Amino acid sequence: METITSAQNPKIKNLLLLQEKSRARREQGLFVVEGRRELEHCLEAGYNVRALFVCTEIFGSDTTPSAAEAQIIEIPEALYRKVAYRESTEGIIAEVEYKERTLSDLNLPENPLIMVLEAVEKPGNLGAVLRSADAAGADAVLICDPLTDLYNPNLIRASIGAVFTVPTVACSSEEAIAFLQARGIQILTAQLQDSSLYYDVDMRRGTALVMGTESTGLTDQWRRAASAHIRIPMLGRLDSLNVSVSAAILLFEAVRQRQA
Numbered sequence: 318m319e320t321i322t323s324a325q326n327p328k329i330k331n332l333l334l335l336q337e338k339s340r341a342r343r344e345q346g347l348f349v350v351e352g353r354r355e356l357e358h359c360l361e362a363g364y365n366v367r368a369l370f371v372c373t374e375i376f377g378s379d380t381t382p383s384a385a386e387a388q389i390i391e392i393p394e395a396l397y398r399k400v401a402y403r404e405s406t407e408g409i410i411a412e413v414e415y416k417e418r419t420l421s422d423l424n425l426p427e428n429p430l431i432m433v434l435e436a437v438e439k440p441g442n443l444g445a446v447l448r449s450a451d452a453a454g455a456d457a458v459l460i461c462d463p464l465t466d467l468y469n470p471n472l473i474r475a476s477i478g479a480v481f482t483v484p485t486v487a488c489s490s491e492e493a494i495a496f497l498q499a500r501g502i503q504i505l506t507a508q509l510q511d512s513s514l515y516y517d518v519d520m521r522r523g524t525a526l527v528m529g530t531e532s533t534g535l536t537d538q539w540r541r542a543a544s545a546h547i548r549i550p551m552l553g554r555l556d557s558l559n560v561s562v563s564a565a566i567l568l569f570e571a572v573r574q575r576q577a
Contacts, residue, residue, distance in 0.1 A: 318389045321370075324399055328390065332370065332412065336402055339466045346415040348468030353407040358478030368412040372397035375408025387411070402470050415468065418486050420459075420496045429456040429502065430520075430571050433527040435490055435535055437560055438464040444475020445561035451479040453568035458483050459525075461490040494542045497525050503544035506535055507563060509556065512546035520571040528564055531557050 321329060334341045335349050342348045347367060350359050353376075360366065366387040374394040392400075397408065425431075432450045437443055443460065450458050465472065467487055473480055488496075497504055502523040507515075520526075527543070529535035540546070549558065549566055558566075 318391055320391045322393055322396060324396060328368070329392075329396070329400060332400055332410065335412065336400075336470050339469065342415070342466065342468055347412050348415060348473075349402070349470055350411045350413050350473060351402050351409070351470065352474075352478075353409055355473060355478035355481075356409060356411050358481040359411070359413060362481040364416055364481070365414040366411045367414055370397075370400070370410040370412075372408040377408075403474060418484070420486055420488055420492060423457050423484055423486065425456050425500070425523075428521065428523045430523075430568070430575075431455065431457045431459060431497070431502065431525040432564060432568060433459045433461060433493060433497075433504075433525050434560070434564075435461045435527065435529045435539060436464055437528070437530055440465050440469045440471035441475045442559070442561050444472045444477075444479070446564045447472075447476040447479035447483055447485065449561065449565040449568055450483045453565075453572050455483060455568060458485045459493045459496075460485065460487045461493050463487045490536065490538055494538065498542070504539070504542050505545050505547050505567075506539050506543040507548065507567065508534055508540065508546050509548050509551075510546070512548040515547040515549055515567055516570055518545050518547050520574050524571060526564070526567045526571070528560055528567075531560055 332349065335347055350356050368388040368390055370390045370392055372392055372394050375397065401410065432446060432455050434443065434446060443465065447458060467480060467485060502525050504525050504527055505518060506527045527535065527539055549563055
């Protein structure tokens, strides 16, 4: 076990760089996972941990997550507070190797339930949708034309590790549409125009629920590819919901129909 006490240490500087810069994450093929629960989900998903930064004053010294080949680096609490991404945390940060996930890696069951997000920018929204997808037992999440990388620390934090528990793939909209159509999975686009109420549409067959950004909605390519257009009734003066709230409503309608 190595001990580091200085914020000027190159390994500490690189840890901060990986937290802050998507370019550094891509170039090094590494990303950062902070927190006991998130790291456990990451390890269960088969990711390789390169290094573990552990503050025993916070984490404790009795148990350390089993991460073969990982370098263990002990840091004092004062330094940990400087490098930790979250204020309330459990005293452990990991550098983890990238795992590229593609559409061909998905192992879907019969009549899968898939969540599709097009060009959703905010990591917090993506993370919240992933949590809902996990809770609803979705078989996959497709993030199309992403404006943030899947290993953004904000996304991992907001998802509480669901980015590791739900098969999640970043791809283009064209690739996703071709993938879904080739497998006979109906495409239901969430939009206000020319749409049916979401609970009037059969979601018991293989279904992809597709949502766009809150400001501009979905692009025409998704509207044209749709098997049906669906909407959530809006009874107030506003005409939109947060994308993560809308995703949860639609996902659990699919669950309701499939359990009826």
